[in-house]
Amino acid sequence: MPVLLEARDLVKHYPKVKAVDGVSFDVAQGICFGLLGPNGAGKSTTIEMLEGLSKPTGGQVMFRGAPLGADYRDHIGIQFQTTALQDFLTVRENLTFFGALYPARRSMDEIIERCNLGDFLDRDTRKLSGGQRQRALLGIALINDPELLFLDEPTTGLDPQARRNFWELIGDIKRAGKTLLLTTHYMEEAYALCDEIGIMDHGHLIARGTPKALLAQHFDEKVLELPSSLLAGREWSFPVHHSEAGAEIRTRSVNSVLSELLGAGVDLTQLHQRPPSLDDLFLELTGKDERS
Amino acid sequence: MGFSFQRFRAATIARSIEFLRDRSALAWNLMFPVLMVVGFAAIFSGPGQPVFKVAVVASAEPTTEMHPFFGTPHVQFYREPELEAAKRKVARHRVDLLLDFSGDKPRYWTNPESPKGELVEKLLLGSGGVAPEKQQATGKPIRYVDWAVPGILGVNLMFSCLWGVGYVIVRYRKSGHLKRLNATPLRALEFVSAQIVSRLALVMTTTTMMFVGCNLFMHFPMEGSYIDLFILTLIGSLSLTSMGLLVAARVGSEEISGGLLNVISSPMMILSGAFFSLDGSPRWVQGLAEIFPLTHMLAAARSIMLDGTRLIDLGYPLLILVGTTVVCMSFGSLLFKWTQD
Numbered sequence: 231m232p233v234l235l236e237a238r239d240l241v242k243h244y245p246k247v248k249a250v251d252g253v254s255f256d257v258a259q260g261i262c263f264g265l266l267g268p269n270g271a272g273k274s275t276t277i278e279m280l281e282g283l284s285k286p287t288g289g290q291v292m293f294r295g296a297p298l299g300a301d302y303r304d305h306i307g308i309q310f311q312t313t314a315l316q317d318f319l320t321v322r323e324n325l326t327f328f329g330a331l332y333p334a335r336r337s338m339d340e341i342i343e344r345c346n347l348g349d350f351l352d353r354d355t356r357k358l359s360g361g362q363r364q365r366a367l368l369g370i371a372l373i374n375d376p377e378l379l380f381l382d383e384p385t386t387g388l389d390p391q392a393r394r395n396f397w398e399l400i401g402d403i404k405r406a407g408k409t410l411l412l413t414t415h416y417m418e419e420a421y422a423l424c425d426e427i428g429i430m431d432h433g434h435l436i437a438r439g440t441p442k443a444l445l446a447q448h449f450d451e452k453v454l455e456l457p458s459s460l461l462a463g464r465e466w467s468f469p470v471h472h473s474e475a476g477a478e479i480r481t482r483s484v485n486s487v488l489s490e491l492l493g494a495g496v497d498l499t500q501l502h503q504r505p506p507s508l509d510d511l512f513l514e515l516t517g518k519d520e521r522s
Numbered sequence: 523m524g525f526s527f528q529r530f531r532a533a534t535i536a537r538s539i540e541f542l543r544d545r546s547a548l549a550w551n552l553m554f555p556v557l558m559v560v561g562f563a564a565i566f567s568g569p570g571q572p573v574f575k576v577a578v579v580a581s582a583e584p585t586t587e588m589h590p591f592f593g594t595p596h597v598q599f600y601r602e603p604e605l606e607a608a609k610r611k612v613a614r615h616r617v618d619l620l621l622d623f624s625g626d627k628p629r630y631w632t633n634p635e636s637p638k639g640e641l642v643e644k645l646l647l648g649s650g651g652v653a654p655e656k657q658q659a660t661g662k663p664i665r666y667v668d669w670a671v672p673g674i675l676g677v678n679l680m681f682s683c684l685w686g687v688g689y690v691i692v693r694y695r696k697s698g699h700l701k702r703l704n705a706t707p708l709r710a711l712e713f714v715s716a717q718i719v720s721r722l723a724l725v726m727t728t729t730t731m732m733f734v735g736c737n738l739f740m741h742f743p744m745e746g747s748y749i750d751l752f753i754l755t756l757i758g759s760l761s762l763t764s765m766g767l768l769v770a771a772r773v774g775s776e777e778i779s780g781g782l783l784n785v786i787s788s789p790m791m792i793l794s795g796a797f798f799s800l801d802g803s804p805r806w807v808q809g810l811a812e813i814f815p816l817t818h819m820l821a822a823a824r825s826i827m828l829d830g831t832r833l834i835d836l837g838y839p840l841l842i843l844v845g846t847t848v849v850c851m852s853f854g855s856l857l858f859k860w861t862q863d
Contacts, residue, residue, distance in 0.1 A: 283704060283861075301707075308705040314697030316536045318543035323536070330532030331706040374706075 231258040234409050241288035242275050249275040251433035262410040264424035268516050272433040281380055307376035309367050311383040315355045321366045322351045332374035345369040361392030381412045417508035431516045449506035454479040460496050529708050533716030554678050574642040577602040580623035591649035600802030615669045616799035618642045628654035635665045668742050672823045673796030679729050680762050680816050684783050686721045688766030692779040704860035718763050725759050745830030758819030761843045764850035771857040790814045818842045
């Protein structure tokens with residue numbers, strides 16, 4: 231697939247901070263690319279440069295192989311994490327207003343149907359629920375039928391049901407052939423939606439690839455989970471990681487661990503085995519818990 | 523990418539709908555001048571203020587040796603260089619009484635429509651000394667409210683222009699709405715123009731409604747052209763809106779913008795001659811008042827309404843208003859920032 235968006239050695243310096251320091255990657259047309267990183271990693275700054283809202287101190291952003299031009303904003307859609315719409319306007323009026331700002335736009339009916347806006351189309355945007363608001367913002371981001379859609383933590387603050395519904399919408403957009411660039415704090419979301427991810431830390435891109443490839447590259451272990459209370463206060467021959475969720479054992483030799491646990495009389499009825507997740511990968515690479 | 527009338531139109535409509543649906547803001551814009559007009563009419567139709575202002579045309583500073591009336595407490599005496607200009611001030615309620623000591627025999631003028639003039643005349647005649655000769659005021663005398671109404675409407679217009687643009691843009695910036703708009707093809711000039719045009723349309727509509735409404739009950743004199751007055755008000759509103767834009771160009775906090783707008787609007791309200799004439803006040807105060815566009819707009823509006831001056835003859839105030847607009851609009855557009863950072 232051809233490359234749609236390319237970051238070439240992007241650098242962004244602020245007076246006292248080097249927020250982004252030589253980040254390069256490309257996003258192929260039609261994929262969903264997830265940019266992940268702990269707070270302060272530089273991902274928001276990187277995204278703003280890719281959106282054309284912030285000028286890089288160094289490096290370049292290329293769209294369809296050329297530097298960003300005056301008409302770049304005609305081809306992209308952005309859903310910001312926090313944004314306000316024009317007060318006192320309904321969802322329909324906001325769609326009409328934003329639609330009028332573009333030379334070409336999708337039909338209102340199509341946007342309403344795709345984003346399920348019909349139930350609250352004539353409601354003042356100040357009176358929408360979190361999920362409705364995000365769907366309205368997505369509708370606005372899609373109003374110009376963009377080739378590239380930026381989604382900045384689009385499900386933060388939504389309840390699990392609303393988040394799942396939103397994933398379905400994003401899945402539809404992907405299937406329609408759009409290219410998406412997503413930032414999220416939810417590893418589960420990145421795993422479900424992204425074809426490719428990049429992980430940033432301290433202004434650098436420290437890993438990039440498909441979620442499965444990255445997991446395979448960094449983990450050849452299994453993860454065993456048990457309640458912390460069963461393992462606490464004893465010496466073990468394998469490392470145990472305790473967290474609020476319980477105790478985790480990462481091992482290539484599941485059988486020997488199980489033997490040691492059985493030998494110590496540990497009740498294994500609550501034992502779970504799972505493959506490593508993006509959360510584990512994130513922790514492994516950045517040393518930080520994304521949700522903290 | 524040039525200026526797009528489609529984008530400008532969309533932004534203008536969106537802002538106008540927002541204002542019209544914001545009932546509290548709309549009500550305040552309509553109610554404020556009504557309350558002011560009623561309040562001032564009530565205050566100045568009554569017994570008047572305890573302090574009187576008397577203009578004196580004389581070759582020397584007025585002293586009690588010249589006339590015992592000059593020793594009267596609670597009366598402000600100041601010298602006027604020109605008799606004819608001073609007579610107009612009597613007719614316009616800018617001074618309560620005029621005394622002419624430049625000739626052989628002292629003379630005085632009052633406005634028969636002024637309750638303060640009537641009282642201060644009694645003080646003069648009861649003060650002893652040579653009784654000055656009463657003169658007929660020339661021209662049609664006006665009531666205080668006739669003089670004050672342009673000021674009241676002007677102050678309302680000033681607040682609406684400054685805050686309606688200055689405060690609202692900062693609120694948009696703080697809430698992230700400007701950042702969202704910046705992600706579209708909308709250009710800064712289109713956005714700024716839309717805010718100004720929307721505000722001008724609303725301000726001109728509400729001010730015209732207020733003017734017509736007040737005129738139905740109070741019957742203001744109108745010696746000049748309504749079209750001239752409308753054009754002058756439009757240019758004046760544009761200059762005040764541009765000042766609001768300059769304040770809002772970069773500020774990211776509503777508290778700071780509110781403070782800055784107060785710093786501009788408070789002295790303008792007091793010193794522009796909206797409610798009280800600055801005649802007789804220190805020179806530096808009168809000089810300070812000259813820097814405010816509202817001062818020139820009100821002086822020109824009163825000149826059209828009360829003296830019948832044509833707009834074409836109001837070159838100086840128009841120059842000030844247009845100059846303020848060009849300077850503030852240019853710097854406001856150049857300095858404009860979409861985001862808080």
